[in-house]
Amino acid sequence: MSDSIRFYLNGTLIERPVSDSTQSVLSALRYGMRLTGTKEGCAEGDCGACTLVLGSLEGDKLRYRAVNACILFLPELDGKDVYTVEGLRRADGTLHPVQQAMVDLHASQCGFCTPGFVMALYAHYLNGGSFERAVLKDVVAGNLCRCTGYGPILDAGERIGKEASSDHDHHGAAKRLSALKRDVPLDIVATCPISGKPKRYQAPLSSDELAHMLVEAPDAVLLAGGTDVGLWVTKQHKRLDHVISLTAVEDLRFIRERDGWLEIGAGVRHSNAMDRLGALYPDLGELLRRFGSVQVRNSGTLGGNIANGSPIGDSPPPLIALGARIVLRRGDVRRELALEDFYIDYGKQDRQAGEFLESVHVPLPIADRIFKCYKISKRFDQDISAVCAAFSIRLEGDRVCEARIAFGGMAATPKRASRAESALMGQKFTEATMRQAMKKLADDFAPITDMRASADYRLKVAQNLLLKAWLESAGDEGPLRLVGKEAAHV
Amino acid sequence: MSDQSMAPDTASLCDPIHGGVAQPITHDSAHKHVAGAAFYVDDLPEPQDMLHLYAAQSPHAHARITSMNLDAVRQASGVVAVITAADIPGHNQIGAVFKDEPLLADGEVFYNGHPVFVVAAKSIEQARAAAALAKIDYEVLPAILGIKDAHEAQSYLEPPQSMGRGDVKTALNRAPHRLSGHLSVNGQDHFYLEGQVSLAIPGEDGDVHVYSSTQHPSELQHLVAEVLGVASHSVTVEVRRMGGGFGGKESQAAIFAALAAVAAKRTGRAAKFRLDRDDDMIITGKRHEAEIAYDVSFDTDGRIDGIRFEQFIKCGYAADLSLAVSDRAMFHADNAYYLPNVEIKSFRCRTNTVSNTAFRGFGGPQGVIGIERVMDAIALHLGLDALQVRKANLYGGPGRDVTPYHQQVTDNVIPEIIGALEKETDYAKRRAAVKAFNAAHRWQKKGLALTPVKFGISFTTKHLNQAGALVHVYSDGSVHLNHGGTEMGQGLMVKVAQVVAEEFQIDVDRVKVTATHTGKVPNTSATAASSGSDLNGMAAQAAARTIKERLVDFIAESRGLPKDQIRFQSNKVFIGNDFVTFDDLVHEAYLARISLSSTGFYKTPDIHYDRDSHTGRPFYYFAYGAALSEVVIDVLTGESRVLAVDILHDVGRSLNPAVDLGQIEGGFIQGMGWLTTEELVSDAEGRLRTHAPSTYKIPVASDRPDAFNITLFSNTNREATIHRSKAVGEPPFMLAVSVHSALLDAVASLGDGTQLPPLDAPATPEAILRAVEAVTAQNERGDG
Ligand SMILES: Cc1cc2nc3c(=O)[nH]c(=O)nc-3n(C[C@H](O)[C@H](O)[C@H](O)COP(=O)(O)OP(=O)(O)OC[C@H]3O[C@@H](n4cnc5c(N)ncnc54)[C@H](O)[C@@H]3O)c2cc1C
Ligand code: FES
Ligand code: FES
16 A cells, blocks of 8 residues: 655656645645645636646546646646646746746736636647637636736737647656556555544546445545535535545546447546537537536546536536436446436435446437527636526427426426426427426426525526527527527627 | 947947836736746745634624633644634724724624634644634624615714715706616625735744735734734835735735734744635625615706715725725716716715725726716617717816816816727717617627726825835946835836836836835835826835936036936936946946935825815826727526727826736726626625635636727826826726626617616626516516
8 A cells, every 4th residue: 555646746756645635736736845836716626726737648648637726636646747837937947938928918917817827728738729719718717817807818828829839748748657557546544634533545446446445435435526526625624534536447438339329437527528529419518618617627527517416517407308327336236227317306316325427328419309508607607507408309290299308506406397398298399389388487496596596587597598499499590699609690 | 230249329329228118018027927936925935833824703794792612722633822802912903994893803793704713723724623613602683784774774884975066956856857766786806816815923022024915014014013012113014916906905904914913923933814715705895885876857968967876885894994985986976977066975884794895996986887877877768879978978168177076177088088989989880780780689689888987096085195115226236126015916016117217217127126015115005096106106216316316416526517418328327428337337326435225205296185075186187098898688598798898098108008908908807797797695694605706706718808909098197197197007997887888788779769777787697687577578568
């Protein structure tokens, strides 16, 4: 058993014992290693001031991702190629082109958000994507700046795209990292500095190992991307005595097509799922584009979003509307169920002790299915839904032969609107029919009032989204979007 | 390019210095910002044995503490000290203006989140965990949470104030048209990216050195001294930079600095008080929420005859800066419009909520949005284009130049600005395009609005309009610059350095910007009211001039030349037909025992104000600007987007156009956030529910309009400000009122063109949909 983790930090191999396995990387950098360039603006993954770049091997491909250090537990760095803002300067001390562009275009004022922006742009630069304005806005959607108004930062991004291209040695880095691969799982046992009790962190190397560990320790907290679990520690100040991490479980990261289904492993990160799902269902792609931010999608997994069971999670409504199914596994026993049946009540899912989510199966598109989904929030990017709505409708002739309508934010769980669905079934697909279903929605849901929206608004907007779905699929005005690819007309 | 070997010709001899005034040079710390090498308080190396502070907060909005047992807290692991009101060595008081703000609750709590006691422990986790072990009993008392309740209970910080001119009553009754209405405007959290933080280090003689993220080092010093019960000379406050301030670190930083100092003194160990985002948002004050009611009369062109405003300002539990903020809301109730007969009544509501404070605009925005709503209401009522109504009411023309506080507007450029913007943006064409879009689209509507800003520059509290600076020239010719202003990202340091570089005619990199330090320049004012470069630029210039004069005297005497033959230029000093480098001259002067260090001082001339009658000349000058915003709304969901913004803004003769453009854009986007996505929500117990970025949504990059043009209006300040520049920090914030007005325009397009939609601020999707429904319901009833 080893209590030490190994990773490269700004090109240098670090081997470090971990005394507190749920200490954040941000805190370890700032207060343990005196690398204070990485900032804390929120400690909940929402501001991007703590952005760093994490390189990891996916299969034998090395991929760099911007992630939030504030909600990343220190042991998760094991085996990674980590860059912080301090590591960007060239050997001769000059600024990296990403940094220089930020300076030249006056992209910093108070400078507190700046390291985070630099790192978000640096990750994008390493991966060599497009530097068009629209893309850049997504690249920095997880970074808040209260001073600049963002224009100069986007300008800097465009300049980087024009003038610089990555000279990073991916090959060398991949080689270095493969040397850090483990044959036995990382297993850290340390004493909690506050409670004095033992605290354990395990990172199994396969789903079989995971399955057995979980059966042995059914009370352990399963950690995927940590974009929910991290906040239990940084915001709710919970102590997690035993964590089992999916970080090294490569065989839960598959995406494959089989028998009319797209099967997605529970460990697949949103940023990897997004393109595949978006290609099948453009509206789902757009929803995932607005899911958190690059940093959140780079850590967070589809499995985590589903398993977390939040009534305002964004992937369950569209997946329920599409008729997705999930596979749960305990030890060597698997069972499959419809996703909608997984959600029992607020905070309660159909998951037994020692069981974990192995995969999600999403039906492939069929020709006559109309699929629409919407996310309503105060801000378009990086916000949590007040209401999330998804519609899957099939017609036979001019009549509705299948209606699956699912909502988030309307009840204690992600839930289908069964009365509204009934109002559509067998009816002509007309505005009048939709208006009938809109009325029925009031019988389906009694939403709550909270800081995101009032009950009245939730119900009203949910009803209007029904109308919108109809207008967009049968009306003659075309798309009615304000953002995303379909908003070109405004 | 001139070759090295070539003899220097006069042209290259006289190359302009790098970084003189008016040059768009980069922020002095930019290269450090991007490398993570700029230090903020929490980045300083932590002294050995440093303690971390955590404040336990009241769970009630108003309650009496009937018993408090902190034994378990004291015994918890890692805890070194627990501090309550009784443990404050001096005064338990940090009220900036009134003494009504206890540092720690003393027997009674006044808002949900009010700090009750503080734990100092070896780690922040230990401090927080220990605080949870306290046993405190409260007797819950009735709480006043909102403006309405406060007004009904007449719970005010001071008697209602009134400002005005002319005969409002007669004017309201005689004009052909009269309207009244009402607007609610929510508060706003500063959301500086760096939260509040102070680090106190104990010294000898019971002194403390405080590193703080504050806009007001001098006040912090004085308050810390009072709390410690020592003289001000025992406390030193140092600020290199803040990760944003926006007014939120003007008075509010004091509580954390004072508690860190108390802990440091008590334990003899360094103590750091750094708030996490949630605690920061819960404990510290915000922009004042306001209710604005108007009653206005006007002619058929929409020109106002009489107007009465009632402004209800939610101040929170203590005065803080609320009286001055409320005053400024009154000062800006006219915005850029001449109001012949006007009365502005202001109610400063005391509530059991966090004590609201300074925030960019300092009450001005609440005043401005009130009158801009009136303009829209008049336009809709008369079926006129709102721009036409605005233009009809602007200051300008014979006799139309006196404000409600009797100051004459002598530097008015707003008609020119609006005219130029209207022309450049082809307003009429844009208006037609919006109409066409709206006719073609049933479910999306666009809106357009062009609104002006006139903002008064000066602290309205006269004595604050002073500043000091300290300039040293070292014997190698390098310059050390210090002044009372603080850097929060606004580019103050680089601007003042440019002023000094210009004065000495040396490259700006020869001028070292240093941390603001109460030991160097004493009794300074807050870096606030947009006044930073106006005041400190002048003080630094004065200091540099003193040294320069000594140098000139020295040369004149040593060379036996008249002074008018001595000229500083291009890193050199030209003496008759000869020249020496600045550095050589300085060295020579040093050997000749010439003093190369000086202080400088400045006070704004010609301002006066009588607060009893609310008349005088509170402002040295006005800054102007205008913005045209185009928006689109989704009729089904209430979502909206700002599509295009054009700004023409007056900064006088800019000290640094790059910095000024940054202030304009940043201010605008911040104002847009206030009026659109940023919504503070509290529950029935007065508990803030939006205390982190997960629930409180400031604009992100994609909220910035794709078409965003900012132009500096070519102007020079008529007053003798530093190089005839104008202040820029706050005024652009209010340009964003055009966004709210454009949203109103979009919603109104759903009606018959005369209905005023009930759209409050912020215009969240929910608020917009509510307004849409109100207008369409009225349509359906046919009673528009
Ligand atoms: C800034 C920010 C923005 C966000 N924005 C959004 C958003 O727009 N929409 C949205 O829906 N959510 C959002 N979230 C929430 C979060 O990102 C998602 O729920 C995410 O998908 C969780 O995945 P994860 O891998 O990080 O899960 P984790 O945090 O690791 O785990 C979440 C829960 O799932 C459990 N779990 C994880 N994997 C499995 C498994 N294989 N089997 C069984 N249980 C498992 C964990 O034990 C835990 O209970 C946001 C979060 C942050 C911090
Ligand atoms: S500190 Fe805000 S995202 Fe990490
Ligand atoms: S520069 Fe201050 S927050 Fe971005």
